[in-house]
Amino acid sequence: MKTKISLLFYLKKPKNYQKGPVPIYLRITVESKRAEFTTGRECEPSRWNAVAGRVTGIREAVKSLNSYLGNLEQQLLDAHASLVRDDVLITAETIKNKFLGVAPKQRLLMTVIADHNERMKALVGQEYAIGTFNRYKVLERHTVAFLKQNYNTSDIDISGIDFAFIADYEFYLRSVRKMGNNAVVKHMKMFRKIVNICLGNGWMSLDPYLNFKGKFKKADKAILTRAELDLMASKEFASDRLAQVRDTFLFCCFTGLAYSDIQKLEKSQIARGIDGEQWIFSQRTKTNVKSHIPLLPEALQIIDRYKDHPLCESRGIVLPVPSNQKMNDYLKEIAVLCGIDKVLTSHVARHTFATTITLQNGVPIESVSKMLGHTNIRTTQIYAKILDTKVSEDMQALKGRLSRRSGTEG
Secondary structure, three states, X not given: OOXXXXXXXXXXXXXXXXOOOEEEEEEEEEXXXXXXXXXXXXXXXXXXXXXXXXXOOOOXXXXXXXXXXXXXXXXXXXXXXXXXXXXXXXXXXXXHHHHHOOXXXXXXXXXXXXXXXXXXXHOXXXXXXXXXXXXXXXXXXXXXXXXHHHHOOOOOEHHHOOHHHHHHHHHHHHHOOOOOHHHHXXXXXXXXHHHHHHHHOOOOOOOOOOXXXXXXXXXXXXXXOHHHHHHHHHOOOOOHHHHHHHHHHHHHHHHOOOXXXXXXXXXXXXXXXXXXXXXXXXXXXXXXXXXXXXXXXXXXXXXXXXXXXXXXXXXXXXOOOOOHHHHHHHHHHHHHHHOOOOXXXXXXXXHHHHHHHHHHHOOOHXXXXXXXXXXXXXXXXXXXXXXXXXXXXXXXXXXXXXXXXXXXXO
């Protein structure tokens, strides 16, 4: 693709200029962006032809100066042609550096990622959730390991990132890291953000993702049935830690709160709602979207159970919640003790709320979406599954209506 460049010689008067010769500058313009430098020559303003970009006159000194400027112009055009041949990104700055013999600044991939992560870390709690930051730290570690295995280096210039690099990175995640399809797609989407930073700053000339496609596969999310919830709620545990994790999990099942939201839920966020009943008034950690949730009796019972817990009293929180890693470990233990043949994680509770507790009991998906704090109802559709039992109930109701209508017409 041809890039149009413009070269302009002009006089640049210094501050507080009164009289005398003025330095001649050369300005390079590429797609409205400029770079300039001094030619090392001067000219009296009265003898300068701004239209031609040359000195007026017929004396030998004038001819010599104009010839010098002409040579500079040709050298700049030669520098541009050389960049085109080398398939280098054409900007005003790269042409200037090529002419001046300045080597392009090396941009290293891991430096760009580290800088991105430091900026993100500074905005945790404002623009980003801690979980998002942690995922980009994982990206950083995986990228270092990939470079070591495939390139035997700890870093690489971003100019070396092409389609083959992206394809190899994806293959590495699938084959070496043993990631599932959706985890790989999410990871490559995060890496694309790093690439977009490079493209946006003009550090890369071509988008390596141009012909790369990653597609999410619909995953069958685990949910608990009402019978399984009742079984878990009635189970007696010898360990307090298991009982607390069970209660936290069930609370999420009956409220739809994510782990990050239940962990920091304060007693002050529970107040009377529009119907005079107890509601949760919170703001989602992940999206900063307000989430207002009426509390079901099961959730209120759990809150009451921990109102005098020392940790809850000292911190003003609703429940004593362990780390997400510990909670998921304990949930696996709870599943075994309860005879539930499903992989339980804190996020299963959110899916259970969307399906078993709300949608399956006739709550419209629009209301479910609002309680979950989603910004798009399509996201809610991922959480809420239409079960066969619900389809059966709806069809039985339809049969009844059709039967009554038929009887009326008869």
